[in-house]
Amino acid sequence: MIIDCHGHYTTAPAALQDFRDAQIARFEDPALPAAKPPEISDDAIRESIEENQLKQLRARGADMTVFSPKAVGMGHHIGDEAMSLVWARVCNDAIHRVVTLFPDNFIGVCQLPQSPGVPIENSIDELERCVNELGFVGCNLNPDPSGGHWTSMPLTDRSWYPFFEKLVELQVPAMIHVSGSCNPNFHATGAHYINADTTAFMQFIQGDLFADFPDLRLIIPHGGGAAPYHWGRYRGLADMLKRPPLPDHVMKNVFFDTCVYHQAGIDLLFKVIDIDNILFASEMFGAVKTVDPETGYNFDDTKRYVDALDLSDQDRRKVFEGNARRVYPRLDAALKARGK
Amino acid sequence: MIIDCHGHYTTAPAALQDFRDAQIARFEDPALPAAKPPEISDDAIRESIEENQLKQLRARGADMTVFSPKAVGMGHHIGDEAMSLVWARVCNDAIHRVVTLFPDNFIGVCQLPQSPGVPIENSIDELERCVNELGFVGCNLNPDPSGGHWTSMPLTDRSWYPFFEKLVELQVPAMIHVSGSCNPNFHATGAHYINADTTAFMQFIQGDLFADFPDLRLIIPHGGGAAPYHWGRYRGLADMLKRPPLPDHVMKNVFFDTCVYHQAGIDLLFKVIDIDNILFASEMFGAVKTVDPETGYNFDDTKRYVDALDLSDQDRRKVFEGNARRVYPRLDAALKARGK
Numbered sequence: 001m002i003i004d005c006h007g008h009y010t011t012a013p014a015a016l017q018d019f020r021d022a023q024i025a026r027f028e029d030p031a032l033p034a035a036k037p038p039e040i041s042d043d044a045i046r047e048s049i050e051e052n053q054l055k056q057l058r059a060r061g062a063d064m065t066v067f068s069p070k071a072v073g074m075g076h077h078i079g080d081e082a083m084s085l086v087w088a089r090v091c092n093d094a095i096h097r098v099v100t101l102f103p104d105n106f107i108g109v110c111q112l113p114q115s116p117g118v119p120i121e122n123s124i125d126e127l128e129r130c131v132n133e134l135g136f137v138g139c140n141l142n143p144d145p146s147g148g149h150w151t152s153m154p155l156t157d158r159s160w161y162p163f164f165e166k167l168v169e170l171q172v173p174a175m176i177h178v179s180g181s182c183n184p185n186f187h188a189t190g191a192h193y194i195n196a197d198t199t200a201f202m203q204f205i206q207g208d209l210f211a212d213f214p215d216l217r218l219i220i221p222h223g224g225g226a227a228p229y230h231w232g233r234y235r236g237l238a239d240m241l242k243r244p245p246l247p248d249h250v251m252k253n254v255f256f257d258t259c260v261y262h263q264a265g266i267d268l269l270f271k272v273i274d275i276d277n278i279l280f281a282s283e284m285f286g287a288v289k290t291v292d293p294e295t296g297y298n299f300d301d302t303k304r305y306v307d308a309l310d311l312s313d314q315d316r317r318k319v320f321e322g323n324a325r326r327v328y329p330r331l332d333a334a335l336k337a338r339g340k
Numbered sequence: 341m342i343i344d345c346h347g348h349y350t351t352a353p354a355a356l357q358d359f360r361d362a363q364i365a366r367f368e369d370p371a372l373p374a375a376k377p378p379e380i381s382d383d384a385i386r387e388s389i390e391e392n393q394l395k396q397l398r399a400r401g402a403d404m405t406v407f408s409p410k411a412v413g414m415g416h417h418i419g420d421e422a423m424s425l426v427w428a429r430v431c432n433d434a435i436h437r438v439v440t441l442f443p444d445n446f447i448g449v450c451q452l453p454q455s456p457g458v459p460i461e462n463s464i465d466e467l468e469r470c471v472n473e474l475g476f477v478g479c480n481l482n483p484d485p486s487g488g489h490w491t492s493m494p495l496t497d498r499s500w501y502p503f504f505e506k507l508v509e510l511q512v513p514a515m516i517h518v519s520g521s522c523n524p525n526f527h528a529t530g531a532h533y534i535n536a537d538t539t540a541f542m543q544f545i546q547g548d549l550f551a552d553f554p555d556l557r558l559i560i561p562h563g564g565g566a567a568p569y570h571w572g573r574y575r576g577l578a579d580m581l582k583r584p585p586l587p588d589h590v591m592k593n594v595f596f597d598t599c600v601y602h603q604a605g606i607d608l609l610f611k612v613i614d615i616d617n618i619l620f621a622s623e624m625f626g627a628v629k630t631v632d633p634e635t636g637y638n639f640d641d642t643k644r645y646v647d648a649l650d651l652s653d654q655d656r657r658k659v660f661e662g663n664a665r666r667v668y669p670r671l672d673a674a675l676k677a678r679g680k
Contacts, residue, residue, distance in 0.1 A: 112502075147491070150525045157524075185483075185490045190542035190577050194566045195535035200532035223571075226534045226566035232602025233562075236639040237530050238626030262572025266606045288576030299576040 001340065002130040002303070003304040003331070004057070005066035006175065006257050006281030007106075009050040012094055013044040015319070018175050019090060020073065025080045037090065043070040048262060050208050054105055056284055060303050066324070066331065067095055068109035068140050071286075072188050074179035076114040077147030081122065085113035088126055096134045104338075107331055108136035109175065116152070127163075131145055131170050137330040139167075141174035141218075143200055148183030148192055156202055164213050171329045173217035173255075176200045189287035191333040197225025201254070205238050205246070217253055217327050219279060224256035231272040247274070255327055256336025257281035260286055260304045266305035275315045279323050341680065342643070343664040343671070344397070346561055346597050346621030347405035347513065349658075351392040352434055353384040359430060362412065367419045385437050387525035394445055396624055400643050404666070406671065407435055408449035408480050411626075412528050416454040417487030417612060421462065425453035425505065426573075428466055429637045446679075448476035449515065449669055454485040456492070460503040468505075471510050477670040479507075481514035481558075483540055488532055489521030495540055496547025504553050511669045513557035516540045529627035537565025541594070545578050545586070550593040557593055557667050559619065563609050564596035571612040587614070595667055598642045598659070601628055606645035615655045619663050631673035 015038040022035035057065060069301050070092035076084055088111045095108045097165060110130035112123040130136040141163070144150050147246065155176070163179035165176055178190075178196040186192040197220045222229070227234055235246060244250050257279045260266050269278065288299040296303055306319060355378040361376035372578045397405060409431035416424055418608050436447045452463040452471035470476040481503070484490050493499050495516070507514055518536040519528075526532040537560045550556060560567070567574055573587060583589050588624035597619045611616065621642065628639040637644055646659060 007536060012363070087620055093400075150523055154362070154525050155373045183490055185492075185494050185539055185543070187577075189573065190541045190545065191535075194538050194573075195531075196569060198534050198538070198566065199525055199531045202527045203525070205526055205530065223569065224537065226569060229566060229569035229605050230534060230565065230600060230602075231630055232600070232605060232632060232639050233534075234530065235602055235634075236630055236632065239630045240628060260570060260572070261576055262570075262612070264608055265569050265572060267605055268569060271604045288573055288580060290576055290579045292572065292576065294575075299572050311616045 001064065002062040002223050002320040003064045003066065003280065004062050004282050004284070005219065005279045005324050005328070006259055006283045007053060007067045008069060008070045008283065008286060009095060009098065010244065010285050011048045011068045012070065013040050013048050015040050016090070016094055017073070017187050020087060021192060023087060024078060040094070042097070043102060045094075046101055049098055052285060057105060061299055062303060063105065065106050066137065066328065067098060067106040069095060070113040071177050072180045073141060074111050074140070074142065075147070076142050076145035077182050079115075081113065081115040081118045083279055084115045085126065088113040090268070091128070092130050092134065092136070100137070107334060109138040109140060110136050112139055112141065114142050116146045120160055121162060124233055127166060128170070129254060131172055131330070135334065137173070137328045137334065138172045140177040142178050143176055144178050144198055147179060148181035148186045154203040154207065156203050156209045161212070166214050167271060167336060168213055168215045170293050173219055173327050175219040175221055179223055190241045193222055193287070194225045194235060197222050198227060201225060201227040201234070203249070203252045204254060205243055206241060207236060210250065213253070217255065219255045219257060219327065221257045221259055221281065221283070223258065223260035223265060224273070226270050228256065228269050251277050255279050257284045257324065258301070258306060259286070260305075261299040261302070262292070263305045266302065266309070270309055275318055276323060278319050280320045280328060341404065342402040343620065343661040344402050344622050344624070345559065345619045345664050345668070346599055346623045347393060347407045348410045348623065348626060349407060349435060349438065351388045352410065353380045353388050353519045355380050356430070356434060357413070360427060363427060364513070366417060366428045367423055379433070382441060382651040384439070385434075386441055389438055392443065392625065392644050394425060397445060398548055402643060403445065404496060405446050406449055406477065406668065407438060407446040409435055409451040411438045411480060411496035411517050412520045414451050414480070414482065415487070416482050416485035417456060417522050421453065421455040421458045424455045424581055425466065428453040432466070432470050432474065432670055434677060439475070440601060447674060449480060450476050452479055452481065456486040460500055463503060464506050467506060468510070471512055471670070475674065476512070477668045477674065478512045479514050480517040482518055483516055483536055484518050487519060488521035492541040494547065496543050498550045501552070504549070504556050508553055513667050515559040515561055517561055522627060533562055533616050533627070534565045537562050538567060539573070540588070541565060541567040544578050544590045545574060545583055546581065550590065554593070557595065559595045559597060559601055559667065561597045561621065561623070563598065563605060564613070566594065568609050568612050591617050595619050595663065597645060599623045599626070599640070600642070600645075602632070602640040602646045606642065606649070610649055611612045615658055616663060619667060620660045
């Protein structure tokens, strides 16, 4: 089977965003009434999925998407912790409804109720709710809840450790994924996302996170940011910083997805990164929703790029399915429980 | 001839850094005596170059380096404007002495006296001094003088325009190059540099800078950050943002260097970026000074990677010489004045 490990519910019914807008308006003006929880029918959810992600999933020949709330919508920098918690629960519940309606095609990954300056421990309850009660298999962890001001500590700092302990205990990985940017220097999907990926990777080289958490698994999306393109730089920097070589120091625990939107980029990714570290993904529908005039296909139809590679059947299975089942043990367990 | 468009004086005699240390100490404790200008003999400068950059330049088969002060040392986030001005002048004067001693092998590019919150106009005097009096051919422009907090406006904001007007008037390009990072999230050469490159490129897509300055030339170093690896993403984002296609909108004015420290990265760069937009460079000795155990050669010996490409003689001449002479008209004029 073919598992896309990176999809967001960017096509949710408008009521979800209406709720968020009302929530933000109330935060700015407490005289306003509290935002009412969105009322969305099963039919509206079905339609939002069937006409979009599911249709394209089938058209592109994939089977399942590891599905999480819209990343740019998480907006951890907006409002406060209480507001982030309500919003995370509403978004995660929406994902749960999609997964319940389409159990063969979607499995959940949660948004966390992060907020600038708030300890990451405070996100553990929602993580546990999503994993233990809703059957989610992972989470999106924002390394910069400030939205482009980068006011937290690096991911290798001990302040993040209680959360990593919980991830290991629950056997769920985290995708390192920022949200929107409120810094005018950084376009969200064109700069902030890619910078965060690159930044996280370099933090892992500098730190010793995986010596402390040998069972922690983290996915760096968007093809690992700039890391594969500058792989020589990172190998050299590890050496200069007296860190162990990357295969031992970082790449037992870190995985890159295939959200790289052209053939030459995918070619490079597979050339320099070990096949065991690459997870198929498209982020459909995400940053780039248009058709590439050079190919006639959607930029984010990444399966076409992977199909064009000269991979053995074994390697192809790893990228499309095996690696995802290994990195997300609860996904593997859920599939096995269904005889898959 | 072979021109390396990106070299920093990272091997300067210790007296230069001693001066900087004294300058910083005085800023922190005004009771200390003012830092004395560094006294460096011609022999010390000769030795610092002959044993390092010049030796390697010759060993690697290149002829000339476009040479500027150590980038991570610019430290625009340290001290105040007055301190940045003194430091920029001292560093630029050191470059001028190198160029005077080795006119066949080095030509100058200047550091600017930027400081957080200070208008970029205030850097024009030092730019003019370096270009008009010292014969420099370009400058390094820091898009984030705050050193990793990104508190200025994007490069496309009109606050930068007076400086761009001066660049066009003087016919000198700027390399977009940050300095050190005082944000613990960003390793300087492993994250901040690459993020800044990616960020600048996306700003150029969002903005209309080159419609306003058709003759402005900017170099994005380190192979364009993440841009070539994510070229499909950027082409797609330009489309989604209703911007013109990149060749017209950005790539008439923006150039990437070859500071990408492995063969696969260089292969990608030349595959997706037009040959007219690529300038040979190594940043020797810069971020990565060690030998790649996989090749037995220095990571930053980028000429080897370019030599390994299947380029026509014409394209090779463009990358090694022609493009640099076009992007740096004053370099071209200086070479022509010497019959080269």
